[in-house]
Amino acid sequence: MILRLSALIALVWLASTGETHTVITYPGWRGNNLITNDTWPYGMQWMYPCGGMSLTTNRTLWPVGGGAISVQPGWFQGHALAFFRINMGLDNSGPDGGPLSMDIPLLDLVQVAGPSNNPYPGTMCFPNVPVPANASVKAGDNATIQVILTAQHGASLFACADITFAEPEKVPVANSSTCFNSSDISFNEVYTMSAPPFQIPL
Numbered sequence: 468m469i470l471r472l473s474a475l476i477a478l479v480w481l482a483s484t485g486e487t488h489t490v491i492t493y494p495g496w497r498g499n500n501l502i503t504n505d506t507w508p509y510g511m512q513w514m515y516p517c518g519g520m521s522l523t524t525n526r527t528l529w530p531v532g533g534g535a536i537s538v539q540p541g542w543f544q545g546h547a548l549a550f551f552r553i554n555m556g557l558d559n560s561g562p563d564g565g566p567l568s569m570d571i572p573l574l575d576l577v578q579v580a581g582p583s584n585n586p587y588p589g590t591m592c593f594p595n596v597p598v599p600a601n602a603s604v605k606a607g608d609n610a611t612i613q614v615i616l617t618a619q620h621g622a623s624l625f626a627c628a629d630i631t632f633a634e635p636e637k638v639p640v641a642n643s644s645t646c647f648n649s650s651d652i653s654f655n656e657v658y659t660m661s662a663p664p665f666q667i668p669l
């Protein structure tokens with residue numbers, strides 16, 4: 468009941484503001500940065516590198532070789548098409564004690580095609596995003612995963628999740644309830660993108 472009510476409130480709020488959103492559903496993100504107020508008149512998520520959210524201690528254990536990343540890209544009024552990137556930062560020399568640069572690309576450019584120009588629910592999940600071998604991470608190392616959504620007009624939304632690397636057997640395996648692709652969005656690596664199964668309003 469509580470969940471359904473909050474979902475309804477979120478939908479009503481989205482419909483009334485038309486704000487843009489990206490939610491990282493796994494690993495747990497730094498926190499809700501879907502905020503527009505006097506401090507963030509354009510919305511927090513436009514702020515590099517993590518949508519206005521500083522480093523947290525809300526860390527998810529994530530496998531050393533790579534693991535699942537699940538994102539809801541679609542709270543995005545007026546932009547049925549968008550591009551995604553997922554990067555990782557390992558250092559701790561940023562002003563918040565987190566990475567100064569998210570310089571390890573984890574996922575090639577992905578294009579997302581939503582069903583319409585209205586905000587749409589929907590989840591996309593990459594069950595096994597590998598960490599490049601030359602990143603040389605080991606169990607116990609901390610890192611930040613950065614998800615960037617670039618809108619059709621070129622501006623970018625940011626969200627981050629803080630993780631700690633762990634041996635794979637210590638991390639719950641992603642399953643069909645934690646990691647799934649919903650059927651209402653279409654996405655693929657840009658260079659292999661095929662026509663989406665629906666008409667995109669331009």
Ligand SMILES: *[C@@H]1O[C@H](CO)[C@@H](O)[C@H](O)[C@H]1NC(C)=O
Binds near residue numbers: 494495497525
């Ligand atoms: C922390 O992580 C959990 C899941 O691991 C997530 O649900 C939550 O949104 C994250 N952020 C905060 C501020 O709790």
Ligand SMILES: *[C@@H]1O[C@H](CO)[C@@H](O)[C@H](O)[C@H]1NC(C)=O
Binds near residue numbers: 502504505506507
């Ligand atoms: C806007 O929201 C952020 C995040 O919750 C908060 O830190 C800030 O104080 C808020 N600004 C105003 C003017 O309410």
Ligand SMILES: *[C@@H]1O[C@H](CO)[C@@H](O)[C@H](O)[C@H]1NC(C)=O
Binds near residue numbers: 526608631
């Ligand atoms: C990782 O971050 C946590 C706080 O989130 C900290 O307690 C721990 O010492 C860090 N580990 C390393 C190896 O820096």
Ligand SMILES: *[C@@H]1O[C@H](CO)[C@@H](O)[C@H](O)[C@H]1NC(C)=O
Binds near residue numbers: 599601602
């Ligand atoms: C790691 O390998 C990738 C290509 O596989 C390369 O682009 C990158 O520069 C390498 N990074 C380091 C730190 O050597």
Ligand SMILES: *[C@@H]1O[C@H](CO)[C@@H](O)[C@H](O)[C@H]1NC(C)=O
Binds near residue numbers: 640641642643644
């Ligand atoms: C998926 O994994 C979560 C967390 O590990 C667990 O709570 C849930 O029961 C699992 N669901 C299925 C369908 O296996």
Ligand SMILES: *[C@@H]1O[C@H](CO)[C@@H](O)[C@H](O)[C@H]1NC(C)=O
Binds near residue numbers: 591592593594646648
């Ligand atoms: C979701 O779709 C992407 C792109 O086709 C694919 O790489 C990924 O494995 C899919 N995820 C799941 C959980 O099937």
